[in-house]
Amino acid sequence: xxxxxxxxxxxxxxxxxxxxxxxxxxxxxxxxxxxxxxxxxxxxxxxxxxxxxxxxxxxxxxxxxxxxxxxxxxxxxxxxxxxxxxxxxxxxxxxxxxxxxxxxxxxxxxxxxxxxxxxxxxxxxxxxxxxxxxxxxxxxxxxxxxxxxxxxxxxxxxxxxxxxxxxxxxxxxxxxxxxxxxxxxxxxxxxxxxxxxxxxxxxxxxxxxxxxxxxxxxxxxxxxxxxxxxxxxxxxxxxxxxxxxxxxxxxxxxxxxxxxxxxxxxxxxxxxxxxxxxxxxxxxxxxxxxxxxxxxxxxxxxxxxxxxxxxxxxxxxxxxxxxxxxxxxxxxxxxxxxxxxxxxxxxxxxxxxxxxxxxxxxxxxxxxxxxxxxxxxxxxxxxxxxxxxxxxxxxxxxxxxxxxxxxxxxxxxxxxxxxxxxxxxxxxxxxxxxxxxxxxxxxxxxxxxxxxxxxxxxxxxxxxxxxxxxxxxxxxxxxxxxxxxxxxxxxxxxxxxxxxxxxxxxxxxxxxxxxxxxxxxxxxxxxxxxxxxxxxxxxxxxxxxxxxxxxxxxxxxxxxxxxxxxxxxxxx
Amino acid sequence: xxxxxxxxxxxxxxxxxxxxxxxxxxxxxxxxxxxxxxxxxxxxxxxxxxxxxxxxxxxxxxxxxxxxxxxxxxxxxxxxxxxxxxxxxxxxxxxxxxxxxxxxxxxxxxxxxxxxxxxxxxxxxxxxxxxxxxxxxxxxxxxxxxxxxxxxxxxxx
Numbered sequence: 088x089x090x091x092x093x094x095x096x097x098x099x100x101x102x103x104x105x106x107x108x109x110x111x112x113x114x115x116x117x118x119x120x121x122x123x124x125x126x127x128x129x130x131x132x133x134x135x136x137x138x139x140x141x142x143x144x145x146x147x148x149x150x151x152x153x154x155x156x157x158x159x160x161x162x163x164x165x166x167x168x169x170x171x172x173x174x175x176x177x178x179x180x181x182x183x184x185x186x187x188x189x190x191x192x193x194x195x196x197x198x199x200x201x202x203x204x205x206x207x208x209x210x211x212x213x214x215x216x217x218x219x220x221x222x223x224x225x226x227x228x229x230x231x232x233x234x235x236x237x238x239x240x241x242x243x244x245x246x247x248x249x250x251x252x253x254x255x256x257x258x259x260x261x262x263x264x265x266x267x268x269x270x271x272x273x274x275x276x277x278x279x280x281x282x283x284x285x286x287x288x289x290x291x292x293x294x295x296x297x298x299x300x301x302x303x304x305x306x307x308x309x310x311x312x313x314x315x316x317x318x319x320x321x322x323x324x325x326x327x328x329x330x331x332x333x334x335x336x337x338x339x340x341x342x343x344x345x346x347x348x349x350x351x352x353x354x355x356x357x358x359x360x361x362x363x364x365x366x367x368x369x370x371x372x373x374x375x376x377x378x379x380x381x382x383x384x385x386x387x388x389x390x391x392x393x394x395x396x397x398x399x400x401x402x403x404x405x406x407x408x409x410x411x412x413x414x415x416x417x418x419x420x421x422x423x424x425x426x427x428x429x430x431x432x433x434x435x436x437x438x439x440x441x442x443x444x445x446x447x448x449x450x451x452x453x454x455x456x457x458x459x460x461x462x463x464x465x466x467x468x469x470x471x472x473x474x475x476x477x478x479x480x481x482x483x484x485x486x487x488x489x490x491x492x493x494x495x496x497x498x499x500x501x502x503x504x505x506x507x508x509x510x511x512x513x514x515x516x517x518x519x520x521x522x523x524x525x526x527x528x529x530x531x532x533x534x535x536x537x538x539x540x541x542x543x544x545x546x547x548x549x550x551x552x553x554x555x556x557x558x559x560x561x562x563x564x565x566x567x568x569x570x571x572x573x574x575x576x577x578x579x580x581x582x583x584x585x586x587x588x589x590x591x592x593x594x595x596x597x598x599x600x601x602x603x604x605x606x607x608x609x610x611x612x613x614x615x616x617x618x619x620x621x622x623x624x625x626x627x628x629x630x631x632x633x634x635x636x637x638x639x640x641x642x643x644x645x646x647x648x649x650x651x652x653x654x655x656x657x658x659x
Numbered sequence: 660x661x662x663x664x665x666x667x668x669x670x671x672x673x674x675x676x677x678x679x680x681x682x683x684x685x686x687x688x689x690x691x692x693x694x695x696x697x698x699x700x701x702x703x704x705x706x707x708x709x710x711x712x713x714x715x716x717x718x719x720x721x722x723x724x725x726x727x728x729x730x731x732x733x734x735x736x737x738x739x740x741x742x743x744x745x746x747x748x749x750x751x752x753x754x755x756x757x758x759x760x761x762x763x764x765x766x767x768x769x770x771x772x773x774x775x776x777x778x779x780x781x782x783x784x785x786x787x788x789x790x791x792x793x794x795x796x797x798x799x800x801x802x803x804x805x806x807x808x809x810x811x812x813x814x815x816x
Contacts, residue, residue: 128787132674147704194708246767254760283764289710301706384752 089117093450094625095124097632104598104637107450108614110622118249119607119614119628120453121598123460132436133588138164138580139307145576146302148590149530149638152189152622154293154577155569156590157305162379163576164307165537167563174538176309178658179296182330182531183303184207184567185524189337190289191570192521193345195636197282198254200514203475204352205267205275206216208260210242213273221270223508226347227381231427239277259624266355275352278344289337292528295326309547314539327536334528341525353511357502362631364613366395367468368476369596371405371575373568374527386527387568388567390480391465395508397483402467405575406564408434413461413591416454416603419443420461422495427603429464432577433562435589458600462608463591469605471609472572472596474636475507475516492519510613554583571636597635608641661815662773664717666762667806668701668710670724677731677782677795680802681723684778688723688803695814701759711761715770719813721806722725722777727780731794735802740775758811776809 089112093107104126107116127147142160146153158180161227165172172180215237222231241416247255267275290300296312297303304311315321363560372389382389382391382452392402405411412429415422421440422428430436442456451457462468482504497504506512529608544575549558556579572593579587599608607615669685672678682702689700699717703710706782714720726736765771780802783792 129674132788144674147672149705153704242767254763280767283708283711284768290709300704300708302702302704321730322742328788546720 089448090622092619092622092625092628094628095628097637101373104632105451106610106614106628106632107453107623107655108175108219108386108628108637110245110619114619114622116597116614116617116619116628118477120457121460121600121608121610121612122451122458123598128437129441130435130588133585136585137554137583138578138585141578141585142307142602143591146203146305147369152187152296152569152571152638153302154183155567155574156200157303158184159565159567159569159590161305161565162567163563163578164580165563166379166565167555167561167578167580168307168551170308170548170551172192172342173548174543175535175546176374176548177377178531178535178538179310179546180305180530182375182535183293183296185527185531186289186292186617188524188568188570189341189521190286190527192524193289194281194286195224195523196345196349196514197279197516198622199636200633201275201348201352202255202258203591203626203633204263204265204356205271205279207255207258207261207357208247209265209269210272211247211269211489213240213269214538215273216338217242218270218273221351222274223605225351226343228343228347230277233606234271236277239280239543240273241263243276243341258550259626262624262626264359264626264630266359267352267636268355271351271355272334278348280581281344282340285336285340288333290332293487295330296322306547308344308549308552309545312546314544314546320584327532327539332534334525334532337528338525342523344577346496346518346522349628350496350517353515355498356511357506360506360509360511361617361627362513362613362634363508364615365607365609366508366604367465367470367556368392368473368479369403369465369470369573370480371403371566371568371573372476372480373566374580379566386530388481388484388486390482392476393468397504398481405432405566407431409466409577411463411465411591412467413463413589414602415456415461417456418458418461419456420434421485421602429467429535432564432575433579437589458598460595460599461598463592463596464602464604464606467602467604469599469602469608469612470596471635472593473513473517474520474570474572475513476572478519479507484559489519492522499621510631510634517636535572555582560586564630571638591636594635594638598637599603610637662717662719662813665696665698665719665721665810665813666701666713667698667701667721668713668723670703670705670722671772672705674787676784676786676788676790677780678725678727678785679760679794679797680725680780680782680791680799682795683791684723684799686800687799688806691803692807696811698810698814703721706725707740707761711764714761714764714772716769718773720772720775721809722775722779723802724777724779724807725780725782727785731783732797733794735778735780735798735805737805743775743777757767762785773815778806 089109092108097104106123108119142157145156160397215234218234218236293303294300299357313321372385374386376384409429414429416427419441505617562579567574575591597609669682671681783794
């Protein structure tokens with residue numbers, strides 16, 4: 088008989104995500120329903136405000152992705168007002184974005200996802216000498232002596248014996264779906280802690296160019312930082328040297344720690360190729376070498392793939408009303424012309440109308456409306472966005488760097504490209520991409536230094552700063568590829584104020600509920616068909632959902648009012 | 660006790676009424692005075708993991724925050740390190756990593772600040788829309804006065 092499993096909320100993510108799944112008598116997932124359980128209202132907050140201030144609000148909607156929302160926001164306002172930004176501003180924004188991607192992917196792999204594959208408690212049983220041998224066989228990273236692992240293991244023992252697992256609480260330690268030997272688990276835990284320390288360094292680049300972190304300054308028309316090689320307070324030679332040092336260290340960490348770990352861990356899970364899901368992938372593209380409308384210069388290309396067909400990358404135009412739409416058939420909103428009518432984002436509406444059960448409740452009525460997330464579609468297709476989508480679009484378009492890295496990772500794992508269509512493939516794509524964006528950091532650093540050497544210090548274009556220079560009515564679209572996937576901001580400006588603002592964040596694509604035609608969203612599709620070792624400990628569900636790097640805060644709401652919240656798992 | 664590196668961190672989301680109290684408090688604190696270089700003000704927003712460095716890199720930390728689980732009662736609460744309430748387990752963000760986890764990591768790294776103080780008020784309203792409620796705004800001054808008194812001690816003044 089089919090059973091129903093409810094996981095609410097999914098642990099180690101930002102915001103509220105609830106998964107309801109039915110499993111059959113063989114404990115294989117038959118159907119899954121993804122629900123964002125809190126409402127996001129940023130669109131309502133932005134109405135009537137000065138468009139030049141929108142980025143500062145947008146960067147507060149999420150506790151993780153501050154810079155990516157600021158970036159998409161200034162881009163949409165500049166698009167609406169026809170503002171071209173100076174070369175330095177483009178380079179600095181790209182450098183900050185590459186920094187964000189790199190740091191975010193690293194944190195995701197080690198701190199939000201690794202523990203779905205690495206068993207912390209098993210690491211206590213590892214032999215430090217054997218651990219050291221394995222570590223030295225996979226990487227030249229210097230922290231790999233038997234003594235180093237022994238010390239770490241002792242600290243870990245003390246931590247576990249103190250009874251306060253803290254960051255390691257809420258795990259399903261000892262679950263049969265964990266496959267690593269204790270020594271590889273110990274390497275995983277060691278690098279979890281090292282990465283925790285290291286990630287702090289990477290974002291210092293944001294402080295240098297954005298003036299402060301975690302909420303760096305952006306400005307419509309460019310960047311707010313001044314460049315002057317001879318000034319103490321501006322971006323000068325000393326600060327650029329700091330940036331270069333951080334980039335050197337970052338590339339080393341990714342090459343010597345992240346990528347070898349990814350390959351070592353994945354090698355033990357090659358049989359676990361579940362979680363592929365839709366097979367439809369979308370990327371708006373990012374990292375412009377000239378302007379944002381010059382798509383062929385984007386280092387991350389734009390395109391869509393349907394049904395895993397890598398021979399045919401389709402054109403994408405988020406400005407086109409027939410391309411990107413949102414509907415609310417299964418979402419707690421109402422539309423004036425029918426909830427199943429896909430509206431383009433310049434026609435978007437945000438009218439919340441909760442019709443779900445009154446909390447606390449057992450389960451949602453998934454035949455009706457069941458999520459605070461709207462349902463975005465590309466040409467009526469549900470799409471997956473994020474690292475796997477970007478890597479596949481770039482791979483299919485023949486990007487030489489991506490083809491090379493993908494080829495090397497696949498050959499080390501001795502699997503074919505079809506292995507990419509899986510949870511593990513998504514996780515591998517994130518690592519591949521992280522290596523690539525750390526290379527972008529160096530690329531943009533070099534570009535910036537070259538441009539400054541030419542004597543160009545300009546970072547801000549003030550031509551259209553004064554609202555009296557604006558048209559009475561205009562609209563714009565700003566896009567960015569955030570760590571979690573394609574991000575779009577659509578703005579309409581009237582009489583110098585924001586008339587309407589719509590955001591479609593990556594997690595809304597991936598975590599969307601079913602549409603009016605019954606097509607499931609990316610999480611829902613990915614969970615289908617997954618066997619579960621123990622439905623009471625839904626590690627497999629968490630693993631696949633985490634592989635998308637969910638961020639439901641921007642997708643739904645911002646903060647969590649509960650105190651000691653523990654994920655509840657119920658089997659009905 | 661004199662401390663060499665002091666971080667004053669404001670937490671919370673300014674888009675949700677009094678949830679932004681911590682951030683507004685450090686803004687008022689910073690604006691209203693001159694401070695030596697070893698005092699750093701940090702608008703932490705709802706960040707989690709990203710704030711680790713600001714906790715580990717100094718020897719005294721003062722956090723301003725909205726104390727969500729308590730009911731508004733027109734007073735400012737001050738908690739010292741040894742008396743931190745259990746509700747700091749509230750998950751902030753950066754993927755549900757809360758202040759208590761950050762302190763746990765700092766401990767595991769052997770980099771706990773020597774002293775730690777938390778100052779806040781229970782929120783009156785948590786509705787969408789920016790800006791503090793009038794009631795919360797009236798308590799800003801007092802929170803800053805309390806913070807300044809502690810800071811004076813920390814600076815050895």
